[in-house]
Amino acid sequence: MGSNLKTRLRRGMMRLMGRVMPSCKEISELVSASMDGNLPMRRRLSIRFHILMCSFCRRYEKQLLLLRIGTKHYAEPDENPVEASLSAAASERLKRALERKP
Amino acid sequence: MELAVSFARMSDDANPAPPETMVTRNPAHSSTDGLNPSEWVDAHSNYLFRYALIRVRDEGVAEDMVQEALLAAFKARDHYTEGASERGWLTGILRHKILDHFRQVGRDRAIFHEQSLPPELDERFDDLGQWKTEPPLSPKVWGPDAASQMQSKEFMAALKQCLAKLPQRCADAFVLREMEAVDSKEIQEFLDVTAANLWVLLHRARMQLRLCLEKNWINV
Incomplete structure (x- = not known):
């Protein structure tokens, strides 16, 4: 009985709180927005308050921040072993152009 | 100067x-x-x-x-x-x-019209906008070494694939913001979008990338 009751209780509580606080869906939008500029204090507080109680949104925020860190590594050519190089034709063309003396 | x-x-x-x-x-x-x-x-x-x-x-x-x-x-x-x-x-x-x-x-590039999330992302929330609690739908635990694994070849390959699956404009916005750290005001000018559009583009990009990484990198 436990998990069913728990789910119903949780939903009931969330429904009640939905009137006063944003849903997970809204929080996911706000978490993203908070990474692109300063949100008003009221918004920031509502994220923090929600995240205090909601482990999914807590994970979501943490993982978006991880995504940001991972993307920084990905963006660095020395760290990202993309297997690709400038075509031979383009290299030759460029070499000729760059060897011309002014 | x-x-x-x-x-x-x-x-x-x-x-x-x-x-x-x-x-x-x-x-x-x-x-x-x-x-x-x-x-x-x-x-x-x-x-x-x-x-x-x-x-x-x-x-x-x-x-x-x-x-x-x-x-x-x-x-x-x-x-x-x-x-x-x-x-x-x-x-x-x-x-x-x-x-x-x-x-x-x-x-x-075609204007990005979608105001709401695509079904694959939207179905993760119930009618109240809460994460669905069934495990494959809500965000999973990534484990303590996720951060240190982000320099691995596997991560690079997964992120590349995931970026390729984004709509072009979403990916463009994400690249400018996260790889080049361009200010969102400037990105709005570059991509010729409103603040609200950019908000949606970046939100969609992050949500889809997170999910895609969870499926193709965390879970393999």
């Missing part, structure tokens, strides 16, 4: 007997002032090509960017500040070319 410097150099070059330190600024002596254009292709073109490819995600476009950047750098070599890293200087010029590219495609 830059302009003032280049004027100063122009008058130095016109001086029939420039002081010795100024001679090195003359392009005819470029091999002595830290720039070696004839070595650029061998020394830097692969790095630059990969830098561009990671961002524009198209080999043809990346190749054009590198060629344009190196030719522009060759023309502007008088503006090079001695002591700066050659690669850093070239990368800066390439970066400008890439931003210009985004500005151009920003106007061409």
Whole structure:
């Protein structure tokens, strides 16, 4: 009985709180927005308050921040072993152009 | 500031007997002032090509960017500040070319109309907007070494795949914001979108990338 009751209780509580606080869906939008500029204090507080109680949104925020860190590594050519190089034709063309003396 | 410097150099070059330190600024002596254009292709073109490819995600476009950047750098070599890293200087010029590219495609690419999330993302929330609690639908635990694994080949491959699955405009916005750390006001201008559009683009990009990484990287 436990998990069913728990789910119903949780939903009931969330429904009640939905009137006063944003849903997970809204929080996911706000978490993203908070990474692109300063949100008003009221918004920031509502994220923090929600995240205090909601482990999914807590994970979501943490993982978006991880995504940001991972993307920084990905963006660095020395760290990202993309297997690709400038075509031979383009290299030759460029070499000729760059060897011309002014 | 830059302009003032280049004027100063122009008058130095016109001086029939420039002081010795100024001679090195003359392009005819470029091999002595830290720039070696004839070595650029061998020394830097692969790095630059990969830098561009990671961002524009198209080999043809990346190749054009590198060629344009190196030719522009060759023309502007008088503006090079001695002591700066050659690669850093070239990368800066390439970066400008890439931003210009985004500005151009920003106007061409179809406007992103979707105001709401696509079904694959939207179905993760119930009718109250709460995460559905069934495990495959809500965000999973990524484990303590997720952060340290983000320099692995596997992560790079997964993120590449996941980026390729995003709508182009979403990916463009994400690249500008997260790889180039461009300010959101500026991205709005580059991509010719409103603040609300950009908010949706970035939110969608992050949510989809997070989910895609969870499926293709965390779970393998």
